[in-house]
Amino acid sequence: MISFITNFASAIESLAKIHRLLPWVIAYILLLFLPNLITATFGEYYVDLANRCCLFILLAVGLNIVKGFCGQVTVGHIGLYAIGAVTSALLAQNYGLPFWLSAPLAILVTCCAGLVVGLPSVRLEGAYLALATLGLGESVRIMIAVTPALGSSTGIMMIPAPTIGDYVIESFDHYFYLVMTAAIIGIYFSFVILNSSTGRAFKAIREDVIAASVSGINVPFYKLLAFVISAIYAGLAGALFAHMPPGYLHHNNFTVIEMVTLLLMVVLGGIGNIWGGVVGAIVVTVIYDQTKDYYFYQPLIFGITMVFLVVFMPRGIGGVIEQAIVKRKFIEKHEEQNLGTS
């Protein structure tokens, strides 16, 4: 299994040598056929599931930037998602803005909120930061739940679907193209960030704050930047969620349980590992959906899974695979050197 993945990884690497965007374009084209494939084999409902997977991929990838790269424990991410969703929904419904305008505005609002959620990180660390962000995230949900203008207990209904000219994107498989494009772009940029000086600064902060600061990294600034970038992802996912058919959102979509599910995705996939987060998002969303008849036991099982993961596989699926790839490369390099000298 692992040797298959390492072969796959090196195949992608050789593709990337031709042009660095080539693997992305190929993946994108292949994914364009996915809705047809899913409809033919499983039925249309599963396209909707794929759409939700894409949303959670965006959320998990964004959370990975602040938690995985930068090491800041945040439990307020779902609150940002809620802000993105409600802002875009209200702008579209009350002011008649098209999706293409309401979504960027929602992202902008979410960024400001992300800055607020990030502020405690300048002073607090670890569990204390988790508590502070939890409070902020949960207060967003409660605010939505008690304010009639934000939907309160009935939720916001009849949120208009995005349109291109006269065409309305309201079927599941057409909406898939939208969310999948967003997810692919999101994943791509998270790689760009990881490999830049900004990504290295994030990781340095995660590893050792003091060593990072004497290396010339403006620690508070980069911490806030990580929160703001993750807020862009959350805001985008939120806006896409709000306009997704059937165009309905309710504050129950933004509970702490959802946040825990999101954390489970990131932990299962491997904290700080981008593909791990993607795999985690897909696996957890699908399992969550397929076991919803047993919803009573879900939180229990998810909790136990989380504990076992942290104890036995702290680096998640992605971490295990990454280690295998690194080890293989190291061995190959040394074999080459030995051949060269002998």
Place this chain on the structure above:
Amino acid sequence: MALLETRGLSKSFGGLKAVSGVDLKVQPGTVHGLIGPNGSGKSTFFNLVTGVYQPDPGSHIEFDGHDITNLQAHGIAALGMARTFQLLRLFSEMTVLENVMVGNHCKTSYGIVESLLGTSRVRQADQNMKEEMLDLLEFIGLANFADIPAGELSGGQRRLLALGRAIAMKPKLLLLDEPGAGLSPVNVDKLMETILGLKERYELTVVVVEHILKVVMSTCETISVLDHGQKIAEGPPEMIKNDHAVIEAYLGRELPDDEIRNAIRGQ
């Protein structure tokens, strides 16, 4: 003019004066030793100078013509001051190459927005930086380990990497906090050779805290001695070796026989 100058540098933690009123001048191009018994304030001195701690009011630190007394650590680093830590503080989950690249952070030639968009200029600049950093790793002898996590290096290699990360900043002044701690005497000599090699190659000024006096005496041009947070002596190695206050600080004060007898009897 001195590259680093402190005047009346003080820091207290609660009632404890870790550093009090230290005046120190480091001349450019020299290797300056800082010695003293445990708890004499050497590490605190480093932490104050590099901005990890904020000094008490009334202190004054000047570096390369800038007043850095109230600057934060990253601002001081950007002016060209690098340091290593006694406990290394490597970024252990990042690769060896990434560690030195973080050291080079201040020299990044592109802006933050550009780095988020991943323009071709960013990729080009990163590629150049990578080559430069591999060159540095080659010099300190870690080029073969560039792609493995820093946490998997051996103790001696970690010390080298900590040094490499500091050098990657292309600093004017390099502060070394016990570079030889935990190394065998042979390896300490090798390390000092590397340090002197780096000093020549990158035209550095070095301040070194070290407990192995042999090393300090043989490499430093000037030595300052701290005891209980105060500077008790300063000068070339020969002078320090024979300084009465220094010997007392290290070995304790000599007492006349009858005073000792009285102390033992509790009188």
